[in-house]
Amino acid sequence: MARVILISNRVAIPKRGTHPGGLEVALKATLNKHTCVWLGWSGEVNESPGTQTIAEGKNSYVITDLRPEDFDEYYNGFANRVLWPIFHYRLDLAEFSRRDLSGYLRVNERFADEVLKLLGPDDIVWVHDYHLIPLAKALRARGRHNRIGFFLHIPLPPPESLTAMPNHEALIPSLGDYDLLGFQTDGDAANFARYLAKELGTPSHMSLRLGTGDRAMRIGTFPVGVETREFTRMARRSMKTTFVQRVVDSIPGFLMIGVDRLDYSKGITLRLEAYERFLAAHSEWRGRITYLQITPKSRSQIKEYAEMEAAVNAAAGRINGTYSEASWSPVRYVNRPYSRTALAGMYRAAHVGLVTPMRDGMNLVAKEYVAAQDPDDPGVLILSRFAGAADEFREALLVNPYDPDAVGAAIARAVTMPREERMGRHRELYAALLRNDISKWGDKFLKALGPQERERGERIRDSLVS
Ligand code: ADP
Ligand code: F6P
Numbered sequence: 001m002a003r004v005i006l007i008s009n010r011v012a013i014p015k016r017g018t019h020p021g022g023l024e025v026a027l028k029a030t031l032n033k034h035t036c037v038w039l040g041w042s043g044e045v046n047e048s049p050g051t052q053t054i055a056e057g058k059n060s061y062v063i064t065d066l067r068p069e070d071f072d073e074y075y076n077g078f079a080n081r082v083l084w085p086i087f088h089y090r091l092d093l094a095e096f097s098r099r100d101l102s103g104y105l106r107v108n109e110r111f112a113d114e115v116l117k118l119l120g121p122d123d124i125v126w127v128h129d130y131h132l133i134p135l136a137k138a139l140r141a142r143g144r145h146n147r148i149g150f151f152l153h154i155p156l157p158p159p160e161s162l163t164a165m166p167n168h169e170a171l172i173p174s175l176g177d178y179d180l181l182g183f184q185t186d187g188d189a190a191n192f193a194r195y196l197a198k199e200l201g202t203p204s205h206m207s208l209r210l211g212t213g214d215r216a217m218r219i220g221t222f223p224v225g226v227e228t229r230e231f232t233r234m235a236r237r238s239m240k241t242t243f244v245q246r247v248v249d250s251i252p253g254f255l256m257i258g259v260d261r262l263d264y265s266k267g268i269t270l271r272l273e274a275y276e277r278f279l280a281a282h283s284e285w286r287g288r289i290t291y292l293q294i295t296p297k298s299r300s301q302i303k304e305y306a307e308m309e310a311a312v313n314a315a316a317g318r319i320n321g322t323y324s325e326a327s328w329s330p331v332r333y334v335n336r337p338y339s340r341t342a343l344a345g346m347y348r349a350a351h352v353g354l355v356t357p358m359r360d361g362m363n364l365v366a367k368e369y370v371a372a373q374d375p376d377d378p379g380v381l382i383l384s385r386f387a388g389a390a391d392e393f394r395e396a397l398l399v400n401p402y403d404p405d406a407v408g409a410a411i412a413r414a415v416t417m418p419r420e421e422r423m424g425r426h427r428e429l430y431a432a433l434l435r436n437d438i439s440k441w442g443d444k445f446l447k448a449l450g451p452q453e454r455e456r457g458e459r460i461r462d463s464l465v466s
Contacts, residue, residue: 002120002122002123003034003035003037003120003123003124004030004034004035004037004123004124004446005036005037005115005118005119005126006027006030006037006039007039007040007111007115007125007126007127007128007132007135008023008038008040008127008131008132009040009075009079009128009129010023010024010040010041011038011039011040011041011042011061011062011063012024012027013056013063023153025227025364025438026224026364026441026442027442028227028438029227029438029439029441029442030126030442030446031059033442033443034442034446035058035059036058036059037059037061037062038059038061038062039061039063039064039118040062040063040064040111041064041065041066041075042063043063044065044066045065045067045070046067047067047068049064049065049066049067049070050065051065062118064110066107069103070106070107072100073102073104073106073107074100074103074104074131075131076299076301076302077099077100077103077104078100078101078104079104079130079131080299080302081093081095081096081100081304082094082095082096082100082101082165083130083131084130084265086157086161086162086164086165087130087154087155087157088154088155088157088358088360089155089157089358089359090264090265090358090359091161093264093304094164094165096165101167104131105134108133108135108138111132111135111138112139112142116139116142116144119139119146121145121146124149124446124450125139125146125148125149126148126149126150126151126445126446127148127150127151127178128151128153129151129152129153129154130152130154132150133150133172133174134171134174135148135150136148136150136177136178137174137177139177140177147179147180147449147450148177148178148179149178149179149181149182149445149448149449150175150178150180151182151183151445152181152182152183152184152361153184153361153362154184154360154361155184155185155187155188155359155360155361156183156188156189156191156192157191158191158194159195159198159199173199173200175192175217177217178217179216179218180219180220181217181218181219181220182220182221182445183219183220183221183222184223184224184362185221185223185362185388185391186221186391187391188221188361188388189219189220189221218448220445222441222444222445223362223388223392224362224436224441225367225438226364226367226368226371226437226438227437227438227439228371228430228433228434228437229434229437231344231368231371232371232373234340234341235344235345235347235348235371235373236348236374237345238341238342239345239348241345243345244342244345244346244348244349247346247349248349251290252287252288252290252327252328253287254285254288254289254290254351254352255289255290255292255346255349255351255352256275256289256290256291256292256350256351256352256353256354256411256414257291257292257293257294257347257352257353258292258294258295258353259293259294259295259365260293260294260295260355260357260365261295261296261297261298262295262298262305262308262309262312262335263299263305263308264304264305264308265357265358265360266356266357266358266360267357267384267401268295268312269311269312269315270356270358270402270404270407271354271356271407272293272312272315272316272319272331273315273404274406274407274408274411275291275331275354275408276315276318276319276404276408277404278408278409278412279319279330281408282412285412285415286323286328286330287327287328289330289415290329290330290331290332291330291331291332291354292346292350293316293331293333293334294334294336294343295312295333295334295335296336296337297335313333316331316333319331343368344368344372347368347369348379350369350379351379351414351415352379352381352382352411352414352415353366353369353370353380353381354382354407355369355381355382355383355387355389356382356399356407357401358384358386358401358402360384360386360387360388360389361388362387362388362389363383363387363389366381366383366387366389366393367389367433369381370393370429370430370433371430373426375423375427375430376423377419377422377423378422378423378425379422380415380417380425381393381396381429382396382399382410382411382414383398383399384398384399384401385398385399385400392433392436393432394428395424395425395426395429396425396429397410397413397414
């Protein structure tokens with residue numbers, strides 16, 4: 001098969017440490033199976049940016065630095081102060097500036113120039129996430145006709161919200177330059193189809209096959225998963241390590257776990273409030289349950305993230321101040337990343353997995369928690385109905401994260417759930433995991449993007465303005 005050129009903002013180079021986030025997990029199987037070049041940002045900010053190529057077996061990694069103004073305008077600016085909040089249904093947090101938009105477009109042009117240096121005529125290009133929406137347009141403008149796919153890892157909001165974004169008229173239709181657009185859920189794909197209908201007048205029955213010129217652009221749903229069986233094995237082994245045993249031994253009674261980047265979309269403050277209400281209403285559990293929240297810092301230069309950090313610190317401090325005893329603290333709040341193995345063991349040791357984002361594209365933590373459980377004595381997953389994973393995980397305890405009383409009640413239900421019920425729910429959840437195992441995800445997407453699909457695609461000319 002042709003080479004696959006992966007392009008994303010972050011690049012995870014093997015043996016160079018992990019950067020917490022879902023992308024690295026999602027692309028692992030594709031990197032193992034295909035000959036890939038993965039191109040993106042080095043993570044470095046530099047006045048005179050350089051580009052470096054690192055060979056790793058059959059794959060190579062091309063990483064490029066960002067200039068300080070690119071970092072401010074493209075990454076902290078348009079990507080994370082405009083697209084991230086709007087796509088996560090938080091119009092109130094979006095801060096638009098023309099300067100940031102032009103920085104975003106400039107970096108996309110630069111990425112296109114870097115891609116051009118290595119792109120062969122048969123290579124398949126697969127672009128990831130909201131940082132790089134206009135990349136296909138930039139490549140087409142440079143005369144490239146390769147198959148180009150795009151996968152959005154985060155949610156896509158309804159057109160009523162999306163149209164609040166200044167310049168959406170230019171940016172969103174530029175997605176028409178891709179051959180295939182992948183979304184996490186049918187809801188996200190339907191929102192995009194509604195956007196097309198509302199803004200461009202595309203009849204909804206045509207919106208799954210659109211195109212510009214002689215290309216046909218298609219839309220599909222490709223829910224991201226995890227390496228289910230491998231993760232289960234890893235969790236089983238990890239439970240026996242000294243590290244996980246020390247964690248288990250240090251906790252009197254039940255363990256409840258939350259694992260998230262420190263991001264407002266993850267709902268950590270309201271989650272702590274829910275736990276506080278649970279402790280207030282169920283005094284019998286004081287001293288018998290510990291909530292371990294593992295939260296590496298993320299995007300700390302952005303004001304909303306710094307504010308959120310302060311709010312989470314305050315909530316954790318308040319709960320510990322109110323309920324701690326000399327021998328027990330209700331909350332253990334940790335601001336650092338752990339290895340995947342250590343996380344797997346801690347998930348398995350936890351009686352409850354608490355995953356309550358206000359909005360999330362998929363949420364791989366929910367999937368990892370389920371994969372890690374012992375099927376004979378599994379823990380209970382409490383999951384926000386607004387995580388993409390809720391579409392597949394109907395047997396989780398689904399909650400509304402905006403309602404701390406309801407989340408508190410779900411905690412009470414989880415810690416008292418009989419073993420038979422836990423096993424039954426886990427069986428269903430595990431079956432759902434296997435259906436969308438990550439080993440199949442990349443191939444499903446690449447097959448849908450492949451040249452054979454081009455022949456089948458209807459050619460609807462000029463449906464999108466590019
Ligand atoms: P997002 O991509 O928005 O961060 P996901 O839940 O989809 O959210 O993916 C998060 C990924 O990052 C998971 O694979 C999770 O294991 C990993 N992760 C989150 N927190 C940590 C941490 N403290 N240490 C290591 N990995 C982490
Ligand atoms: O899932 C969304 C996402 O942007 C991923 O692409 C990325 O791995 C993760 O969040 C972490 O974000 P950042 O790269 O901004 O730290």
